[in-house]
Amino acid sequence: MSPARHASIPQARTANLVVKPVAGEVLVYDLERHRAHNLTATAAAVWRHCDGRRTVPEIARAVAEDTGTSGDEQLVATALAQLARARLLEAPGAWAGVSRREALRAGLATAAAVPLVTTIVAPRAAQAQSLTCTVDATLCTGSCGAGNSCTGLSEACCAVVTGGTCCAVVT
Amino acid sequence: MLPALFLARLVLAAVLGAAGVAKLFDRAGTAEALAAFGAPRRSVTALAVALPVVELVTAGTLLPRRAAWWGALAALALLATFTAAVGRALARGQRHDCRCFGQLRPEPIGAGTLVRNGALLALAAFVAGAGRADPGPSALAWLLALPPGERALAAIGLLGLALLTVVAVQTFRLSRQQGEILARLAGIEDQLESGAGRPAEREEAAPPDKGLPVGAPAPEFELPDLQGEPRSLGKLLALGRPVLLLFAGPACDPCLALVPEIRRWAREHAATLTIALVSSGEAAANQAKFAGVAGDHVLLQRGSEVADAYSARWTPGAVVVGRSGRLASAVAYGDAAIRTLVAETASGSGAAANGHGQPGLRLLRHGPPGLGDPAPPLARPGLDGTPVDLADYRGRDTLVVFWQPQCPHCQRLAEDLRRWEAEPPRNAPRLLVVSSGSIQDNRALGFQSTVVLDEGFAIGKAFGARGTPSAILVDAEGRIASTVAVGARDVLALAGVVPIIPPFTREVR
Numbered sequence: 120m121s122p123a124r125h126a127s128i129p130q131a132r133t134a135n136l137v138v139k140p141v142a143g144e145v146l147v148y149d150l151e152r153h154r155a156h157n158l159t160a161t162a163a164a165v166w167r168h169c170d171g172r173r174t175v176p177e178i179a180r181a182v183a184e185d186t187g188t189s190g191d192e193q194l195v196a197t198a199l200a201q202l203a204r205a206r207l208l209e210a211p212g213a214w215a216g217v218s219r220r221e222a223l224r225a226g227l228a229t230a231a232a233v234p235l236v237t238t239i240v241a242p243r244a245a246q247a248q249s250l251t252c253t254v255d256a257t258l259c260t261g262s263c264g265a266g267n268s269c270t271g272l273s274e275a276c277c278a279v280v281t282g283g284t285c286c287a288v289v290t
Numbered sequence: 291m292l293p294a295l296f297l298a299r300l301v302l303a304a305v306l307g308a309a310g311v312a313k314l315f316d317r318a319g320t321a322e323a324l325a326a327f328g329a330p331r332r333s334v335t336a337l338a339v340a341l342p343v344v345e346l347v348t349a350g351t352l353l354p355r356r357a358a359w360w361g362a363l364a365a366l367a368l369l370a371t372f373t374a375a376v377g378r379a380l381a382r383g384q385r386h387d388c389r390c391f392g393q394l395r396p397e398p399i400g401a402g403t404l405v406r407n408g409a410l411l412a413l414a415a416f417v418a419g420a421g422r423a424d425p426g427p428s429a430l431a432w433l434l435a436l437p438p439g440e441r442a443l444a445a446i447g448l449l450g451l452a453l454l455t456v457v458a459v460q461t462f463r464l465s466r467q468q469g470e471i472l473a474r475l476a477g478i479e480d481q482l483e484s485g486a487g488r489p490a491e492r493e494e495a496a497p498p499d500k501g502l503p504v505g506a507p508a509p510e511f512e513l514p515d516l517q518g519e520p521r522s523l524g525k526l527l528a529l530g531r532p533v534l535l536l537f538a539g540p541a542c543d544p545c546l547a548l549v550p551e552i553r554r555w556a557r558e559h560a561a562t563l564t565i566a567l568v569s570s571g572e573a574a575a576n577q578a579k580f581a582g583v584a585g586d587h588v589l590l591q592r593g594s595e596v597a598d599a600y601s602a603r604w605t606p607g608a609v610v611v612g613r614s615g616r617l618a619s620a621v622a623y624g625d626a627a628i629r630t631l632v633a634e635t636a637s638g639s640g641a642a643a644n645g646h647g648q649p650g651l652r653l654l655r656h657g658p659p660g661l662g663d664p665a666p667p668l669a670r671p672g673l674d675g676t677p678v679d680l681a682d683y684r685g686r687d688t689l690v691v692f693w694q695p696q697c698p699h700c701q702r703l704a705e706d707l708r709r710w711e712a713e714p715p716r717n718a719p720r721l722l723v724v725s726s727g728s729i730q731d732n733r734a735l736g737f738q739s740t741v742v743l744d745e746g747f748a749i750g751k752a753f754g755a756r757g758t759p760s761a762i763l764v765d766a767e768g769r770i771a772s773t774v775a776v777g778a779r780d781v782l783a784l785a786g787v788v789p790i791i792p793p794f795t796r797e798v799r
Contacts, residue, residue: 133547133625134544134624134626135624135626137498138539139604150624150626157492176400192398239495
């Protein structure tokens, strides 16, 4: 495959990514950036067919077969742009430039306005549980008793140790 | 023939004329399209003017009889150039805007563009080929045949028509711009309403759980393979090697990308490691994606019950079960971590090499003890003053639990532990509670197991515990046999309370 052809064919990134299907959508967690992205069924289908061999029209046809939609190529381009911005494609720079403006020009106001890929975060309490601390860390102040609990620790309490306070977290 | 030639010239002139006028009114878009087609950036501005002028001149040349054949040749050259440019872009997979008719019809190039250009090309070739001697009557003859006064009126009428066309094009352009602005506003409103300006918050987006503590009994399961044959963890362990459970799915692209490596691992490490791929979904989809990937150890869950029991809710994820049936690793997520886990396990440097693990997993040379290291000294009086020494507990696994009576998370776990003491699971370890607080508070817990006091958390610190409730398993030889479990779920897992997964059988048709 020539470099020019390679550059014009989208390929999904697979390294250091994990996925979880949730109610018709797909969550993708980026282990490098520690960010989770939610892919609609359409975006997930586009991402799945970015195998480095299919062109955009071929992806559109494959998505149409998967989702039973018309498989519009501009919609695929919009999904590719959003996937690229979420760093879920190899060489994302080649695809991130397909803008909402182009989709709007083509009259696809819905495609341009509706996010197909959204970045999501876990609720604050769960995030706090993922904090790490060493034995002598002083992230926790006070004890867990008498209403002085460790903020954000839903599974364990800090323990007062000789020379300081240590913090227990669920890792 | 002559009427056909005349008609073909009119069609070509109309199309080229419309394209030329539309491009002149959309010079920026035309320049953008020319650049996308590969025209030099420096010249696209000039070309955006020159091209529509050439199109208009060509259209005009097609009308009078004398110049029509030359006009057809020019149209042929123009259309051949357009068709070649579109074909080359499509071959490269490019789908940029054509701007063939400016703002009148902005659309990405595609097969339809080629078909349209091909049809026009055929018309131009027809006129050029068949109309050299006589391309048909002049389209302007009727105008020239009029008396001077009427000719002037007709010219004014044509000029008015042209102006009306310009007004119509501009109106169309303005309406499109208005539509674009409205769509943008709608998009912004949608984003504001849905809070899409900042990342949405969802429970299931939590970072991947590392799973149950190393040293906890691995949850037993029985799942059908792709042929419908039942396979259990017990049967896999009976092969005498550590078992790598690889959680995957047929719709998981990162999993599919790992398939060639999984095949290689299964082949190269067959003597030291059993690999089982735990998937879900339709058997046919799994057959298509994973058949033979891990020998005949491709197992299908009903849903995600096995992955849930191992707290491996993202794919690809992998965990190693040691030959003793205890977990020998945390869940590794993603291709890089799984490669490392496979390499460590296959080389014997991981915790799975023997029953409870090896010192190889110890990460802190001067910190708390690692897997396989001797447990730190633990000698304290019990609540009744009797001396208690962990060394006296040898001969059976012991779970050392770190506790604080005032800790609400400990209080929530207390009832579960009392039930556990009343009905311990098979092969459950003994319990030794290391707690703070007063004798009275600890007696009030009602534990049957021995409780010793550890003011200042010195013992907990020596074992690497960082809070309460937490626990660590010490084997019958007095060696560390688990990582430190933190939180109720993991403490109970080390105590042998693991999820019971109902067997899943599947009929093969």
